Amino acid sequence: MSDDGQLQVQMTDEVRQLLQERMILLDDVERVILQAEGTGRKLINQATGRFLASLRPKAVTFWVEYSREGEEYRVHTAYSHRMVMKSSGTTAEWEKTGKAAGDWTCNQCGIPIEEQTVRLQYMQSIFPIKLPACSGCGFILIDEELATGKVAEAEQALEDK
Numbered sequence: 800m801s802d803d804g805q806l807q808v809q810m811t812d813e814v815r816q817l818l819q820e821r822m823i824l825l826d827d828v829e830r831v832i833l834q835a836e837g838t839g840r841k842l843i844n845q846a847t848g849r850f851l852a853s854l855r856p857k858a859v860t861f862w863v864e865y866s867r868e869g870e871e872y873r874v875h876t877a878y879s880h881r882m883v884m885k886s887s888g889t890t891a892e893w894e895k896t897g898k899a900a901g902d903w904t905c906n907q908c909g910i911p912i913e914e915q916t917v918r919l920q921y922m923q924s925i926f927p928i929k930l931p932a933c934s935g936c937g938f939i940l941i942d943e944e945l946a947t948g949k950v951a952e953a954e955q956a957l958e959d960k
């Protein structure tokens with residue numbers, strides 16, 4: 800719970816339970832929203848008006864999808880991954896497909912998120928992978944399906960080694 804009273808976060812019992820299962824604390828969620836609102840670094844869904852933002856305070860990246868209702872923030876979902884999704888080189892090296900990825904727009908750049916081949920750096924390797932991203936600032940969107948699916952599997956595989 801927030802003790803500074805700055806942020807009022809609401810969510811349904813279903814979402815609360817999902818966060819519990821994923822071991823995501825309310826503190827983590829609040830930190831993501833505070834950072835996104837403070838910096839403007841977030842995505843906006845043009846269809847739903849929801850925001851998506853991420854933050855990596857320590858060894859885990861947290862993603863929160865939320866909307867603003869007056870003074871309150873409603874959390875629709877949250878997920879996390881440990882793998883660092885860091886792009887290598889500049890966005891100019893990315894191969895664009897021109898295909899829009901959902902209805903997400905980068906709040907800071909004001910341009911749609913596009914499917915493109917970004918160059919991800921993981922440990923000592925660089926590998927190209929097709930992901931939705933902002934060509935302007937390089938914001939890479941790891942969606943819930945990817946984070947809880949393939950990324951979680953890859954993390955597990957690395958741990959089992």
Ligand SMILES: [Zn+2]
Pocket residue numbers: 905906907908909933934935936937938
């Ligand atoms: Zn951007």
